[in-house]
Amino acid sequence: MTTEPTKAPPLYPKTHLLAASGIAALLSLALLVFPSSDVEAKKTTLSLELESPAEQLTQDQDAADVVQATNEAVQSPFAQIEDATETAPQTAEAAPAAVVEQKKEPNHREVIVSKGDTLSTLFAKVGLPSTAVHEMLASDKQAKQFTQLKHGQKLEFELSSDGQLSSLHSKVSDLETISLNKSAKGYAFKRTTTKPTVRSAYVHGVINSSLSQSAARAGMSHSLTMDMASVFGYDVDFAQDIRQGDEFDVIYEQKVVNGKPVGNGPILSARFTNRGKTYTAVRYTNKQGNSSYYTAEGNSMRKAFIRTPVDFARISSRFSMGRKHPILNKIRAHKGVDYAAPRGTPIKAAGDGKVLLAGRRGGYGNTVIIQHGNTYRTLYGHMQGFAKGVKTGGTVKQGQVIGYIGTTGLSTGPHLHYEFQVNGVHVDPLGQKLPMADPIAKTERARFQQQSQPLMARMDQEKATLLASSKR
Numbered sequence: 001m002t003t004e005p006t007k008a009p010p011l012y013p014k015t016h017l018l019a020a021s022g023i024a025a026l027l028s029l030a031l032l033v034f035p036s037s038d039v040e041a042k043k044t045t046l047s048l049e050l051e052s053p054a055e056q057l058t059q060d061q062d063a064a065d066v067v068q069a070t071n072e073a074v075q076s077p078f079a080q081i082e083d084a085t086e087t088a089p090q091t092a093e094a095a096p097a098a099v100v101e102q103k104k105e106p107n108h109r110e111v112i113v114s115k116g117d118t119l120s121t122l123f124a125k126v127g128l129p130s131t132a133v134h135e136m137l138a139s140d141k142q143a144k145q146f147t148q149l150k151h152g153q154k155l156e157f158e159l160s161s162d163g164q165l166s167s168l169h170s171k172v173s174d175l176e177t178i179s180l181n182k183s184a185k186g187y188a189f190k191r192t193t194t195k196p197t198v199r200s201a202y203v204h205g206v207i208n209s210s211l212s213q214s215a216a217r218a219g220m221s222h223s224l225t226m227d228m229a230s231v232f233g234y235d236v237d238f239a240q241d242i243r244q245g246d247e248f249d250v251i252y253e254q255k256v257v258n259g260k261p262v263g264n265g266p267i268l269s270a271r272f273t274n275r276g277k278t279y280t281a282v283r284y285t286n287k288q289g290n291s292s293y294y295t296a297e298g299n300s301m302r303k304a305f306i307r308t309p310v311d312f313a314r315i316s317s318r319f320s321m322g323r324k325h326p327i328l329n330k331i332r333a334h335k336g337v338d339y340a341a342p343r344g345t346p347i348k349a350a351g352d353g354k355v356l357l358a359g360r361r362g363g364y365g366n367t368v369i370i371q372h373g374n375t376y377r378t379l380y381g382h383m384q385g386f387a388k389g390v391k392t393g394g395t396v397k398q399g400q401v402i403g404y405i406g407t408t409g410l411s412t413g414p415h416l417h418y419e420f421q422v423n424g425v426h427v428d429p430l431g432q433k434l435p436m437a438d439p440i441a442k443t444e445r446a447r448f449q450q451q452s453q454p455l456m457a458r459m460d461q462e463k464a465t466l467l468a469s470s471k472r
């Protein structure tokens, strides 16, 4: 790349070794990670089933510590629903054979899409000729949406008394249904979107093994767990500080259709107790309409820098002025910190800044260098690839995903090499005192209190109720 960082001392390529013992850690890390590529996403789905029997035993013993409820007492294993985008596991068991049912009315037919099905085979299963497929596809351009079939999807047919197709409809997601109705002019296509009701829900969990497992058992979706990690990401280092017995309470917006949770909105308030120290966060939308998280006292949860640019990673090498280089086998300074995590794990910008480089850089492989104001600079090496829109000369926001863990350049396994410079001098990012962001404006203090206090009170009350009921 042509854009060289100016005034900085040269950045020396370094390489890093993944300890063999890290493999077990990586397996459990895989449970926590939400890679962006399709290939990686499948890997993650698989690894969700990698819990060892020993771990399960421990969890079952401790299961009584974990309780979950919503304000309408609807239990929700809805992580499953959110994971269903690719493989639709919740309907998969219904799919071994296409079932033609005739329970509602004599002219009603239902068929479940299974492997190898096309619209023609499904039409044949309900006794419709292949000409009916052509007729419906020809009558409305949008009707071809019916050809994008998913394994486990249900198609419902209504036939006329003479056996012709009079209507067809299918639910394509929890929120969307497509239908086709015969009129005098042919078939008319319609897509119906259900608007979910939004309510606030409460969840409480105690960490016994990993955050992701405890959160999942408490009924939290992956995205909600990620949100919680990013709310507390400035204070809690999820890569190295999580301990057994840490606990959390979260009030969040839950989207519901017909009593069934279909997704979640933002976290409204949360508490996280890490090694005996409790952090509280409240979401507040100011008069300009900007939302951010604050402590109960109204200080920003946001710091000038995030403590760890990768959630749920393991530190595999620390900052040091002299260590043996794993490939070169010579003593070399390691002027950064290495975070080992599975390939494809998102890497976040530690702070707002200007992208000095998003490209190849010698032994660093794919590298991003960000300048934060005049004083600070961060470097992210060995990336698998860059996030969309991250370009040399562009800007990034704090917490924005800039790329993904990889092992490009001189590297022995997937990890992030992270460097932090203050006025051109490499410093240990883990040793830095982090500058704080702005607290709630004085003019909005009262409004903030008005919104935050009921949320705090509710977390206290819900937790007390749940703990009391779980002891009974």
Ligand SMILES: [Zn+2]
Residues within 6 Å of the ligand: 014, 015, 016, 317, 334, 336, 337, 338, 416, 417, 418
């Ligand atoms: Zn390194």
